[in-house]
Amino acid sequence: MENIVFTREADSVLREKLQHTAPEDVYVLVDNNTRNYCLETLTHFHFLKEHIITIPEGEHNKSLESAARIWNVLSEQGARRNSVLVNIGGGLITDIGGFAAACFKRGIRCINIPTTLLAQVDASVGGKTGVNFRGLKNEIGIFSIPECVIIDNRFLASLPERQILSGFAEMIKHALLTSEEAVDEILQADLTRMESAEFLALIEKSVAFKAGIVEADPTEKGIRKALNFGHTVGHAIESSAIERGWEWYHGDAVAYGMIVELYLSVRQSGLDSRYYEKIRKFIRGHYPVYKPVAEKEDLYNLMLHDKKNEQAGVNFTLLCSPGEFEINHYCEKTEIIEALSVL
Amino acid sequence: MENIVFTREADSVLREKLQHTAPEDVYVLVDNNTRNYCLETLTHFHFLKEHIITIPEGEHNKSLESAARIWNVLSEQGARRNSVLVNIGGGLITDIGGFAAACFKRGIRCINIPTTLLAQVDASVGGKTGVNFRGLKNEIGIFSIPECVIIDNRFLASLPERQILSGFAEMIKHALLTSEEAVDEILQADLTRMESAEFLALIEKSVAFKAGIVEADPTEKGIRKALNFGHTVGHAIESSAIERGWEWYHGDAVAYGMIVELYLSVRQSGLDSRYYEKIRKFIRGHYPVYKPVAEKEDLYNLMLHDKKNEQAGVNFTLLCSPGEFEINHYCEKTEIIEALSVL
Numbered sequence: 001m002e003n004i005v006f007t008r009e010a011d012s013v014l015r016e017k018l019q020h021t022a023p024e025d026v027y028v029l030v031d032n033n034t035r036n037y038c039l040e041t042l043t044h045f046h047f048l049k050e051h052i053i054t055i056p057e058g059e060h061n062k063s064l065e066s067a068a069r070i071w072n073v074l075s076e077q078g079a080r081r082n083s084v085l086v087n088i089g090g091g092l093i094t095d096i097g098g099f100a101a102a103c104f105k106r107g108i109r110c111i112n113i114p115t116t117l118l119a120q121v122d123a124s125v126g127g128k129t130g131v132n133f134r135g136l137k138n139e140i141g142i143f144s145i146p147e148c149v150i151i152d153n154r155f156l157a158s159l160p161e162r163q164i165l166s167g168f169a170e171m172i173k174h175a176l177l178t179s180e181e182a183v184d185e186i187l188q189a190d191l192t193r194m195e196s197a198e199f200l201a202l203i204e205k206s207v208a209f210k211a212g213i214v215e216a217d218p219t220e221k222g223i224r225k226a227l228n229f230g231h232t233v234g235h236a237i238e239s240s241a242i243e244r245g246w247e248w249y250h251g252d253a254v255a256y257g258m259i260v261e262l263y264l265s266v267r268q269s270g271l272d273s274r275y276y277e278k279i280r281k282f283i284r285g286h287y288p289v290y291k292p293v294a295e296k297e298d299l300y301n302l303m304l305h306d307k308k309n310e311q312a313g314v315n316f317t318l319l320c321s322p323g324e325f326e327i328n329h330y331c332e333k334t335e336i337i338e339a340l341s342v343l
Numbered sequence: 344m345e346n347i348v349f350t351r352e353a354d355s356v357l358r359e360k361l362q363h364t365a366p367e368d369v370y371v372l373v374d375n376n377t378r379n380y381c382l383e384t385l386t387h388f389h390f391l392k393e394h395i396i397t398i399p400e401g402e403h404n405k406s407l408e409s410a411a412r413i414w415n416v417l418s419e420q421g422a423r424r425n426s427v428l429v430n431i432g433g434g435l436i437t438d439i440g441g442f443a444a445a446c447f448k449r450g451i452r453c454i455n456i457p458t459t460l461l462a463q464v465d466a467s468v469g470g471k472t473g474v475n476f477r478g479l480k481n482e483i484g485i486f487s488i489p490e491c492v493i494i495d496n497r498f499l500a501s502l503p504e505r506q507i508l509s510g511f512a513e514m515i516k517h518a519l520l521t522s523e524e525a526v527d528e529i530l531q532a533d534l535t536r537m538e539s540a541e542f543l544a545l546i547e548k549s550v551a552f553k554a555g556i557v558e559a560d561p562t563e564k565g566i567r568k569a570l571n572f573g574h575t576v577g578h579a580i581e582s583s584a585i586e587r588g589w590e591w592y593h594g595d596a597v598a599y600g601m602i603v604e605l606y607l608s609v610r611q612s613g614l615d616s617r618y619y620e621k622i623r624k625f626i627r628g629h630y631p632v633y634k635p636v637a638e639k640e641d642l643y644n645l646m647l648h649d650k651k652n653e654q655a656g657v658n659f660t661l662l663c664s665p666g667e668f669e670i671n672h673y674c675e676k677t678e679i680i681e682a683l684s685v686l
Contacts, residue, residue: 076477106486
């Protein structure tokens with residue numbers, strides 16, 4: 001994680017990084033929000049207007065067409081192999097921007113400035129880039145490590161609470177996979193002071209955990225599957241919610257996915273049930289109330305089709321205790337249906 | 344180059360490789376020619392009809408749309424991360440197929456079976472993949488090494504002579520960059536027996552030379568620029584020819600590009616002029632007669648815009664003697680215009 005900088009002065013870090021990478025020209029990728037709110041923190045850079053590319057919000061814009069739009073600008077403006085693309089925004093922006101940079105002239109460098117909590121603790125590390133294709137999430141993409149990631153929690157101050165909670169679900173997950181102490185610490189975090197130095201330290205710990213896992217298994221052949229904790233059920237909930245046109249965030253789905261998978265962990269992997277109770281209480285107390293998005297049977301069928309399962313049946317990452325987990329734990333349909341009842 | 348197999352039995356090597364990679368399913372990318380002529384050598388594989396993807400010939404089909412067509416089939420047919428794509432064809436097929444495979448679900452494996460001499464001695468090694476974009480060659484693409492490359496010279500037997508000569512220009516280039524002996528050997532090759540074991544040995548030497556260079560500099564930061572020999576002028580000739588709608592092969596352009604750059608080498612880098620004479624004689628004797636495709640001034644301007652020049656002015660790779668070269672050799676406009684007179 002030597003390419004990730006934790007700071008409360010993104011502007012001066014960016015200046016330093018641009019001096020260091022010495023590109024002939026700099027391009028900037030933003031969405032409408034970051035164009036309005038974040039770019040102004042960096043106005044003294046005098047980015048050329050023609051070099052600022054805006055992709056509107058919305059998962060449907062995470063497309064090959066958006067990538068082609070970026071390539072069009074780069075190509076038209078004469079970007080060269082030593083040009084740099086600065087991606088400022090949530091995971092959508094850093095994912096598309098990372099993909100576009102990696103494929104332009106067989107790879108130009110990019111600098112990511114994630115501005116949502118989810119992008120800071122999750123998308124910032126691991127080199128996953130990509131776009132959706134034919135309705136499938138991240139179907140087209142590659143692994144490509146950005147030149148540098150600048151994490152500045154001052155950008156979080158203006159985010160709506162639900163967006164914060166979405167990223168916070170991943171921090172809970174990282175804590176569960178780290179240690180008992182990490183779990184206690186995360187549940188006591190002050191979510192009203194996102195821009196504090198204390199919260200930046202929590203972000204750093206969370207990212208450090210993920211970075212350690214990713215380093216051990218960059219292409220997700222083994223231990224990196226630990227990071228799927230909460231996501232097997234979470235993705236199914238998220239897909240159902242999207243189908244129904246609900247305003248349901250990734251992190252909301254993961255939070256409830258974790259409740260189900262913690263229950264499975266208690267039943268299958270000997271997890272002490274007080275962790276299940278503790279996390280469940282926290283999630284119920286902070287996250288939007290869970291409304292049944294789909295029949296248990298439908299959620300089960302969605303899990304069967306999750307691309308991360310390499311054979312028929314459903315494999316989970318389960319917890320034995322905080323910091324101890326098993327990947328590829330196969331569960332029977334009846335066990336899964338029972339666990340879904342706790343939602 | 345441990346991933347490249349030289350053989351006269353592509354079918355049995357492919358069988359072995361597929362056993363080794365053990366994919367859940369296999370996809371095949373071909374063009375109309377290789378679908379008709381080469382696929383039949385491999386019919387006993389019983390590829391599923393729905394898994395065979397055909398991209399028509401023609402540089403304009405080396406597009407993002409063709410890549411999307413491949414992704415469509417892979418996605419529709421439920422290809423998974425451990426699926427394998429077998430690319431059978433010239434450089435167009437192995438370049439698009441390599442790109443499509445590298446970006447599908449962040450990378451599935453591919454096996455390349457290059458069937459033209461150019462693809463065998465050039466595109467087969469180095470991991471360059473890509474598609475054209477906005478009229479620019481290989482503007483979108485990445486470096487990605489195939490699981491395996493199977494080079495079988497029996498596929499060359501049915502190729503028209505001009506296509507053979509196109510690939511042979513790269514072999515001459517590799518020989519010039521290797522040694523005096525390599526130059527003598529290549530000029531004595533029997534081009535009427537492409538399918539012979541002797542010719543396969545020549546291909547192997549040529550590929551080994553390129554592989555050595557690429558290994559030393561995989562991302563083209565330095566010594567790999569040696570491979571641009573003949574190509575700075577060659578690309579300018581090729582672009583002019585395409586603009587005029589001429590039937591002019593890549594290798595024809597490179598052949599005449601080499602004559603000009605050998606002349607520059609004599610003038611600038613002390614190359615013994617008998618190499619210039621020898622190669623010039625061979626090219627004039629074998630390749631189509633050069634017709635002036637453009638004014639010298641226009642060719643010069645095209646070189647200025649070649650993406651491989653990182654600053655204003657034109658840099659060349661020049662030969663001091665066979666096997667000894669200098670990269671980034673800057674030449675003045677007047678010197679270049681003079682050299683173009685030898686065409």
